[in-house]
Amino acid sequence: MSSNSERTNYPDQLAQIQFNSANLPTEHQFDAWRQFLAPSFDVEPMQETTSFSYTLNSYLLDQLIVTKTTFDTVQMIRPSRKLSDSDSDFLTLQHYGKGQMQGSLDNGTPLLLKSDRIWILDSAHSYQVCGQTDHLIGLIIPRHLLVDHDKIYTDAPSLSWALNSPQGRLVLTAMHTIWQQLPCMTQTDAPIVSAGIMGLLNGLLSNQWNDIARRQLQLTTLQVLQRYIQANLHRSDLGVEHLCKAHHCSRATVYRLFQPLGGVMSYIREQRLLGCYQVLKRLQATDSQRVQDVADAWGFTNYANFSRLFKQRFGINPRALKQLSPFATDFNALQNATALSEVERWQYWLEQIV
Template sequence: MSGIPVDRFAPDLDPAAAWKAWTEHLAPIFDVRPVPETHAGPEIGMRSYNLGSILVGEVSAPAQMLERSGRMAARQGVDHVLIQLYRRGTGVVRTDRAEVEIGPSDFVIYDLAQPVAITSSAVTATNILVPRVVLGDRAAHIDSLHGSVFGTASDRVAQIFGSYLSEVVAHCGDLTIQRAAGLAQAAASLCATALPNPSGDAAVTERRIGLAVRTFIQDNLGSPDLGPEMICARFGLSRATLYRQFAADDGVQSYIRHCRLAQAMRLLTAPPDGGRPRISSVAYATGFSDERSFSRAFKRRYGCLPRDVAVRRVVEPLRSGAGHQLGEWVQRLGL
């Protein structure tokens, strides 16, 4: 019986060749640049296992800068969530909302439909890549969790998730492909359970309200009336309470605009019938009053026009090179 498919990166002995191969290997997910501390030595490496519905693996990376631009996200047309558990090393993750430090024993969450930049020291990390849809009810909160960090020091569920993920990666090489579906299902379930609430530091009541409001926003993105007045009336909130809930998101209007554009990206990259939808239809479905204002907002967010976004089933081939198998897996994940 065949084993679980694995993609491996092993560096060339020549540092320059090793760095070139490393940047090609990560090209399906990030553009990579060196920093003064970069050293592409024999200690760097990466293993990725394809469990069918998710990818898991581990990486030993040099000090580096990683970037995923809005244009890159649009060109690739994937709607996945990458979660890393730092075992060694530190980093700083930057989104258009915040800048957050990452340390050993921290999880960091990347929504690959959104831009992000990371600067890190030499890092050892465990990875899981899941399609958004696999996360069930938690998928609606990934937009808010993009670029956020949560630790395992005092979170028992996060500890369990981290331990399970590490064990799966450690033993995938000894398992048959028949085991992959069960392992993937358990990993995805633990992942969804371990994800923090978007307002994790708030009081329980505040957190419950925040989750309810965010769910309401996701359910009503197509309504042109969606805004502070509609939300306050629906939940009986004062404007001050509503604004406090979205202070970290630059206000509720900014959050709604962000969610609308993220939903538009999903509709453009993975339409139900597999074909390219009309731009005007996507604009109206996500609450924009006309195609022109939608296209302007989309370009500000993602760096390209909606018509230039790749459809999942006819996506532009990723760059070839050392990471060509990983790139194919990333593209096909969830199809």
């Protein structure tokens, strides 16, 4: 029984797992989900399991596992007998976009995991929850990467930040920004990005907020602008004036925030190029969509200029990239397909990060 989905892997890409109930016969869907979570949880259905829907997409980011998932109503129990396993030596950072999970820790502390808070749970404690979720984003973090992990274990096995707090907004924005970049990220980028998010979490958990509040609030503003840019790359008028009007900030503020990234227009251009690259590398040579149509959709109004910038950035003409088959071996030699099922790969990841 396998739910592998084929994808093109280049040597420097991040390792990825995609697990989807739609790839399985209905009668095997819940059993596959139970097996997938078996290293960490006992999983029980909350309703008739004639079908059970879930999706999971995960990346291995250096020593972190970054994941997005949805699943139907279920009960998840982390019993004491699983705490002796190596995978108990991690914590999870998670936010529920929709839905909720409700339950308690083994000490009776109630848990209500829903969209108004970001949670850190210590997997070295037993707990049980039930419910369902849509758009859960999370990080699995090896214990040794958190400076205050002993304090978390003894004093705060579950802690959270309100989503409307500075800390909550900052962490959630960072998580979504990282997620958006993961498909384009390389193994070279991974340790730097991983260290960045861990530096943020350790700063907040070490009660250093007062010392770094100004800098982190600036980062929050920058990331809000970045998310807005990502959602509006198709607009040809996207620029400094547009950002100032949309977010009621001065030109000086926008210039200052983006200066470390090479400037605001350089950042916008880079995001558009990355978007075009991702679309073009997935197109078959026989697809009817023209390269110019792709460029137009991502906000480029001058095709000749786009083609020149694309070649400078990626070392290949955009038309030539489209002509390459997704399974070609003459452009960044492809990895061999793994013989491991997604379940086995997930369990292997957990063993490796701790």
